[in-house]
Amino acid sequence: MLTYPLEERGGLPLYEYLYRRIRADILAGTLAVGERLPSKRQLAEHLHVSVITVENAYAQLEAEGYVFAKPKRGFFVAPVVPLPAPPPSPPLPSIPVPKAAWRLDLKRTQVDASRFPVATWARLTRQVLSEDSGALLRPVPQQGLPALRQAIAEDLRDYKGMAVSPEQIVVGAGAEYLYLLLAQLLGREAVFAVEDPGYPKIRLVYEACGAVCRPVPLDTRGIDMDALAVAGANIVHISPSHHYPTGLVTPIGRRQELLQWADRTGGTIIEDDYDSEFRFSGRPIPTLQSIDSSGRVIYMNTFSQTISPSMRMGFMVLPPQLLARYRRDLGFYACTVPALEQHVLARFLSGGHYEQHLSRMRKEYRVRRDRVLDAFRSSPFADRISISEQGAGLHFLLRLETVRSDEALRRQAQTLGVRLGFLSEYAAVPSAAYAHTLVVNYAGLAAEQLPEAMALLAQIFAE
């Protein structure tokens, strides 16, 4: 008969102690496979516990498969291999700790989230939760909350002159997630042309999905059409309003050539409009989507730059044919953005708060950019740099006259606590044309930092 020192059970309930001891005996082989356990009543009497205690212990052993019941005959030990106890866990790779803050970081795309009207967002969140707390829990349609898609369509109409139906809009958890969906939507036989140099994550995501990516060089007007023609791609992913990192704006003539390429080859254009909101003067550049008469352009944008990268919300606008394919092939995917965020963003957009915020940020960034450009132009190294800047976006290119390599400059900067980004890092195919060119992300540069920043750069840029 099984005998266990019940007084040694510590804080465990009786049934759990009993279950653990029997389980240990089964795993150790002390109780052999096929052996019959004492009846519940016998064991209860033997151990001076209630039948219910034994019953619960046996039930747990049965649920986990350590024992099995034969009707009217009782419980038997199930086939179990003695397994070694898990060894002490090996040390885990530790999460890369964010580097000690840089004295000056010109590489990281910095959005000044501190200007975001958090109070308004918090108020709208409280509003949604108090007026309609069920909003938190009700399932959201696969393409996103109808009210949000409506608000996005209206914003696109009012501020970008785009005629888009809310039904064409697919909401997703940020640009990278939308890239993932596009890689699946467009098929694995698709060949993606990507801008070279370009935003590296585009290629990383497509390639992680198994798609073939062909880097296509740029000329002064955007993606090179001759190179595109020989790339054998049927998809081209571009940022015609403001290319990262060169800042290039694709002129209307090249846009037309791109549309003609798509028409001629049956290709698809992904228009990644990631920061078109930050154009500092005049009207926004009309999107390719708005002059596409053949349904060949997928438009996409996110709220990462305009609200905050931690928001994780973007959307794409699918032309009718791809929309039908999306619903057929990928309609099973649930929307990846929480319902609450969608309700709040819908109110933030339709209440005019979004455009108000953008308008404030445009002014703010323009002032910042002017200050930064002034600082560079009156710096000790002013006669050795040339800046190319398109009145848009949160970065510009700075070409430095130097004989030193990018790597040497980067290393020296590092010793001074300065992080530099170089155009050459964004290129898939190296070219001497990219050398000595910094990508300056200025949006995080406050006025009071500028004197120190210029002094540091003067040290680094010194011959």
Add this chain to the structure above:
Amino acid sequence: MLTYPLEERGGLPLYEYLYRRIRADILAGTLAVGERLPSKRQLAEHLHVSVITVENAYAQLEAEGYVFAKPKRGFFVAPVVPLPAPPPSPPLPSIPVPKAAWRLDLKRTQVDASRFPVATWARLTRQVLSEDSGALLRPVPQQGLPALRQAIAEDLRDYKGMAVSPEQIVVGAGAEYLYLLLAQLLGREAVFAVEDPGYPKIRLVYEACGAVCRPVPLDTRGIDMDALAVAGANIVHISPSHHYPTGLVTPIGRRQELLQWADRTGGTIIEDDYDSEFRFSGRPIPTLQSIDSSGRVIYMNTFSQTISPSMRMGFMVLPPQLLARYRRDLGFYACTVPALEQHVLARFLSGGHYEQHLSRMRKEYRVRRDRVLDAFRSSPFADRISISEQGAGLHFLLRLETVRSDEALRRQAQTLGVRLGFLSEYAAVPSAAYAHTLVVNYAGLAAEQLPEAMALLAQIFAE
């Protein structure tokens, strides 16, 4: 000289009207490629507008590439092809409207979100926003907010006996997104064995990612080991705690065989623990992860069933080797869950609200299940059904004695406004063994609905 009737500009600013008219003339070919535009001053005088107005119009045309400037010579028309105006948009496929509510829906997995403590969640949300409104905007580490991963690790330790470091946890926007990551992490040469019958989205996502899926049949103890051996898979995706839709719990002996399979073949086990929280008696079934001594098990779970499907939050626990691979190959992916949700869930977990909610829901669902089982057992068709139920989860199987086909039953049910789900629908490889077996998702069935539900089913099940 360009002449436009400025009085016809309607509400447009002068510069924008001028820009539009010149753009139209360029697109129509009225202004030929290479033609020189009048100087700003000439045109301003001619049209009786300010030079600034013309300057702004020219600047916009230049930004969009309709004209280009030659230093000291003025603006010239750029090469632009006349493009037809976009035709009126074709009708868009309309978003599938949710079907008129069913009188009785036994197919949809229903979580009773109405019992969720929305007030507590709302309070925690307000707390985060008022104590630390920056939480909304600060970037979140790629694997998820440290406080949330800590809270998840503690919950796994306290309620599932799992020893997991927060560093092993990756937070993502729901189970489907985690499947996407796993498909990429495990490589495209991976062959996934999936349970047949099983939860269909698992296969859909893996296949959408280009992975090969091999459906492997089940025996009475879970996935069939002989069939697994010949499937040629190196990954097996299973739900050993409570299989969907059969409800099967994999006993310890089969779990050990699975671990041995993984050790022997170098394979990986994905343990999808999607509803283990709803076990109605005894202790939770220990996870495979907790008896894995070789780092072969990836554990994953979500908050979709326990909080709400509209929450879009799940997590996985990677063993050390795969964690290192994840950071190397997929570390570029930003975390897909908004920062705010992560802060609130971290507090919801660490404040004990989550386990309190689960404990309430377990009681509630057990009562509901008992009531539903009672209703079936005292129904007019009680002697023609057999129910298999494992004291867990939000669904059970009901086998009906009938000569009619599943399809005939489904059609008749539909005419009565009843939605039935059949085991056969979850099978990749058809088998007569699955026939006449309903998957009953009972969690949404309220007590007052039961008499009508049984009356409707009696009509459908009548011979």
